[in-house]
Amino acid sequence: MTLFRIENLRKSFGGLEVIRGVSLEVAQGQRLALIGPNGAGKTTVFNLINGYYRPDEGRILLDGQDLVPMAPRLRIRHGLARSFQNIRLIPHLTVEENVLLGAHIHAGGMLAQALPLFMGRGRKLREQARGLLEDAGLTAHRGALAGSLAYGLRKRVEVVRALMARPRLLLLDEPCAGLNTQERGVLMEELQRIAASGVTMMVVEHDMHFVGGLCDRAIVLNFGEKIAEGTPAEVARDPAVIEAYLGHEPEKYAHA
Template identity: 40%
Template sequence: MNNAVLSIHDVHKSFAGLHALSNINLDIRESESHAIIGPNGAGKSTLLNVCVGRLAPTRGTVLFDGTELTGKHPFEINQLGVARVFQTPEIFEDLTVIENVMIPMFSRRDRSFGLNIHSRFDEQTEIQSESVQVLADLGLGDHLAHLTNSLSRGDKRRLELAMCLVQHPKLLLLDEPTAGMARADTNATIELLKRIKATGITIVIIEHDMHVVFSLADRITVLAGGTIIAQGTPDEIKGNPKVVEAYLGEETV
């Protein structure tokens, strides 16, 4: 409890009478990889949206590093150290790949608004070299000057991840980072996420692909119908009959 980076306490969220989330209590421990799984409509993305300030919970609190997140704008939550990758990549389509990565770095450097017109963006050598390094690391080194709308879907996902990583977040939220990827790409992403995990960043991952979940997660939370039905280590979850019934069962039958 003490080393919880993110603690979600008694969170409810309803949309016009539909209970998307009810009575969610969840602690994400420091440096762990925590997977949230569950069938479609279980409330996984809603939970993530509540955490980043996109949605306000109907009831309950979300604490990040001891700071209350409910009622804060997404940009304030990001400044506290929470970065998010979306199910469909949210990147700057009209900017080049390297510009996409420089923007989050400007945000990291200039915490508050400044009319930053005394320098040229093509002469920010420090920011550039770090951007180039991160992009090369994620295999995007050949696309630096390309507009992002020419990238493949997998590359867009990697780019979005790079945009999050250059901010050095404390908590990284991943919404289905391998959805729609070919097996080889998925495996590459798993390796990449393992490397990120090794740096000590706390990761919360929503994922349907059990191969990804079991290769990465330290702990797993299973959502169904807006409530938590099970929680534990991968081995515990594998053997839990409730989970098999609610989720894994669907696929095996």
């Protein structure tokens, strides 16, 4: 069953067409990787899905509902959550508080929000946040200020924050960037665990090893166009993809 579908998405900035008619589908429970060389438009696609930018053309359907006319802040209510390429936690709030921000749509109206975090509905959300932090092995850092944490830990906190929204589609923008091999391993295990619980994911990532371990399908973008689609292993062998990354002439590959 298709959970998420993009139809013929187009976006130009100042006359330069950055996204040129991209279409894709993500089935329920699938993990789709969006890969491609720098400047291919991967993050722009995320920003269009998110509502950072408004597409010039095309539809973005989550569970049959078109997100394009919807205000960015309402999209999370339809099950869309994301992590950011450059970490965007609030440095002078604690890890737990940052994670709680992710559950904003479950926090009730203005009056419920004016209650201290340990009362009423906030109490239940706090227990939930602690549970997710524990699952992620981050309990020890719960009370620390987000700004004081190591880079790798902050990346994982961002994922937990996005999960607090109980999303149907989780967008991960370069979850591995800046992590060392060991940190990548920890993150991979964690994402596999989350995936096993049934969360559908779209991942922008450069590390093909990571993509191969997490995702069951990959779409390759180059200059704002889809140039290949298949399993991670298939697209990695695709001549068009290799050319896009290495910039070789197609003829040379024909002989290779």
